[in-house]
Amino acid sequence: MGSSWIVVAFCCLGQLCADQRLKPQIAAPQLATNNPTLTTVALEKPFCVFDSSLHPNKSYSIYLYAMKESAGAMSSLVTEGSSKALDSTFQQTHGGQLGPYKAAAFHVPSCAAPPRLVDAGDVSKVSDVLKQYLFRVGDDGTCLYDPNFLNVCNPPLAPGTTYRFKYVLVESTEGIVKDQTLWSDPIKTRRVKLPLQVDTWPGRRSGAMIVITSILSVLLFLLLAGILAAVSSAVMRPEGPSAETRCTPQTAQPSDPRPQVGSE
Known part of the structure; x- marks a missing residue:
């Protein structure tokens, strides 16, 4: 019974191949509860979205870009010059305030061989299966402060802030953009509640x-x-007289008459 909801959710998720969705989608509640959080957003990976743009003899990657909605449409380009993928970082864009930054890079999800639904019933494999279907933006809390970190940094998002996301298909060897989705609908992280508001x-x-x-x-x-x-x-009530101070009538005892010795 514990895994039945996962099977149902994956059955719904299997419709991605038919839907051909052209923009990132927030993960279904059955797959990611409490989504979005204060600092993260779980998105569905782009299964079957870029299949028509793939060449069998070339290697590809998926770049995920994120930006704050306040950055505006004029800063939404994800290419440098004409076709090379933008390589801007979280720090360079002030967390997406100035434009999109690269939040992730991963392999193209296989539409022909997705994770097996049988594995969803195994508690030890559920986490790995979900990682293949979903990506959580803002899930790395240490990359900004680690000087030895060399991968794409995916730091926490700002609470109570609206973001947009885009998937881009990139040729791995040259970093050339081959295809891309539209920007996602606005997705807002949760707002921090003050103690008095709880x-x-x-x-x-x-x-x-x-x-x-x-x-x-x-x-x-x-x-x-x-x-x-x-x-x-x-406590304040005065106490009555004690036994020691209580007056009792006493009968006077006559003193014993002593014989007087007369003088001879």
Whole structure:
């Protein structure tokens, strides 16, 4: 039962070959829950999108570009000059503010031999299967600060920010753009909530609940005030006379008459 939703999701994802989608798509909720997050966006890889542009005797790669929507259409080109793929980095574009940056480079997904659905039922293989179908933008939190990092840097995205993404087919040897998708629809990362904005109540508050809560609070206050008053009264009450100070009537005992010795 635990893997049934994965099988269903992959069946839906298998329609990529028929849809021939021309722009990156955000991953289906069945494949990537909590998507987007504060700093990441999971996208479906471009299965069967560039098959008509592939030459059997050449090697190709897929470049994924990202940019903030505020960069504008004038900065959306992903080529240098006429045909060479843009090699701009996250730092050079201020995180996509000035234009697109290369967030990833990977092999062209095989439409003819996708990951086997049988493997989706194996808990030990689910993670690898999902990695073949999906790519998570913003998933590397260390590449910006590692001086020895030489690969394409995919640092975290900015919270509460709208991005667009594009897949580009590039000939690996010369870096020439052979084909590309349209820019994706705007995708916004989640916004950070201030502590005062976080609703810790299990459900939404209604007017009746507010009234009931107020009444119970007043009753609790009155109960506590009554208990405090009773305790204070008991502590401040003066004590009665003790047994030692209590006066008891005593009968005077006559002293024993002593014989007087007369003088001779």
